[in-house]
Amino acid sequence: MSLSKDHETFCSPYILKCIIHRAENLPIADFTTSDPYVQISIGSRIEGKTKVIYRNHRAPEWEEVFIIKMLQRNSILKLKIYDYDKNKDDDLMGITAIDLNEIPLDEIQRSKHFISGVGGYNCKL
Ligand SMILES: [Ca+2]
Numbered sequence: 001m002s003l004s005k006d007h008e009t010f011c012s013p014y015i016l017k018c019i020i021h022r023a024e025n026l027p028i029a030d031f032t033t034s035d036p037y038v039q040i041s042i043g044s045r046i047e048g049k050t051k052v053i054y055r056n057h058r059a060p061e062w063e064e065v066f067i068i069k070m071l072q073r074n075s076i077l078k079l080k081i082y083d084y085d086k087n088k089d090d091d092l093m094g095i096t097a098i099d100l101n102e103i104p105l106d107e108i109q110r111s112k113h114f115i116s117g118v119g120g121y122n123c124k125l
Contacts, residue, residue, distance in 0.1 A: 001016070001017065001018050001019065001098075001103060001108070001109050001110075001111070002016075002017045002103075002106070002107060002108045002109065003015070003016050003017075003073070003100060003103045003104070003105055003106075004017075004105060004106050005105060005106075006069070011071075012069035012070060012071060013070075013071070014069070014070040014071075014072070014073050015067065015068070015069055015070075016066075016067070016068040016069075016070055016077070016100065016103075017065065017066070017067055017068075018040060018065070018066045018068065018077070019063070019064070019065050019066075020038050020040070020050050020062045020063075020064050020066070020079070020125075021061065021062065021063060022059060022060060022061040022062065022063075022125075023036065023038075023059070023060050023081065023115070023123060023124060023125045024058070024059055024123060024124045025057075025058065025123045025124065026057040026058075026060070026081065026093055026094070026115075026123050027057065027093050027094070027117050027123070028057055029057070029083030029091045029093055030083065030085075033055045033056065033057045034055075034056075034057035034083040034093065035052050035053065035054045035055060035056075035083055035084040035085070036052070036053055036056070036057065036060050036081050036082070036083060036084075036093065037049055037050045037051065037052045037053070037062075037081070037082055037084055038050045038062065038079055038080070038081055038082075038125070039079070039080045039081075039082060040066055040068075040077070040078070040079060041077075041078045041080070042068065042070065042075050042076070042077055042078070042100075043075060043076070047066060047068045048066045048068075050062040050064045051064070052084040054084075070100075073100055073101060074100075074101060075100045076097050076098070076099055076100070077097070077098040077100055078095060078096070078097050078098075079095070079096050079097075079098070079113070079115075079125060080092060080094070080095045081093045081094045081095070081115060081125065093115070093117055094115030094116055094117040094123060094125075095115065095116060096113040096114065096115050096116065096125060098113065112124050112125070113125050
């Protein structure tokens with residue numbers, strides 16, 4: 001993840017580059033596995049979603065890059081992991097929140113985050 005100032009525009013002065021790499025040991029949401037994807041949001045706005053990794057709750061890998069323009073740095077980035085379900089609503093498996101004030105400007109920060117699961121699970125993202 002990196003956060004930098006965009007000196008060319010006053011409308012969206014901050015650019016967040018967020019790379020979703022992988023997760024480990026997600027809860028089982030279906031009978032024997034899960035179909036996880038990650039939803040990225042800032043405040044109440046959904047900024048993006050990764051693709052669904054089917055039938056892999058142990059070590060799904062996304063390796064997807066999201067470039068998010070922001071008005072202010074004082075924001076909370078939320079990463080929610082859902083289990084995709086074809087014929088019903090997707091199940092929320094876990095959530096983590098990152099205070100972007102704690103991300104240094106113009107530095108690449110690689111970090112692991114523990115996901116608090118709705119069933120009391122903890123897993124890594
Ligand atoms: Ca599913």
